[in-house]
Amino acid sequence: MTDIAKEAGISRPTLYKYFRNKDEVFFTAIDIEAHVFARAVVKHARQFGTIEERIVETIIYVVEELPKDRNLSYVLNHELAGTLRNRAFSDEATLVFSEMTAWPLIEIRPELADQGVEISEIMARFAISMILFPGKYSNDYDGLRSLIKIRILPGLI
DSSP states (O other): HHHHHHHHTTTTHHHHHHHHHHHHHHHHHHHHHHHHHHHHHHHHHTTOHHHHHHHHHHHHHHHGGGOOEEEEEEEEHSHHHHHHHHHHHHHHHHHHHHHHHHHHHHHHOOGGGGTTHHHHHHHHHHHHHHHHHOOOSSSSSHHHHIIIIIIIIHHHO
């Protein structure tokens, strides 16, 4: 906490007013980074004109970009990864991410407003599973696109 306070230019007592321990500081920083990433996902999705394209390309974007994110990659690789995953992939965190990333889908298909968050959550969980359990499509994004179109899209819309 001393290093964090020093880097922030505040005293330790001031830091303890806002955070109980360094894990809480770390988790808060990861939460902020997750919001930044979600906004990038939304921006990326809005480049595509159909709901099908937005779904496919959003999943591809998350699979490709999340592991590259300097800060969020801690959720995947850090010594605290198990604890971080529990927090990052909790129902609450997933709901926040899904609410944010559902908007590009709802913009195109307003009738999906009641299902948008659920669709987005399924997309996010699928993308995360592709990252955590790499397989045949780990680096084959064209193959992954085909898989999503054939196996995932029909169940989402």
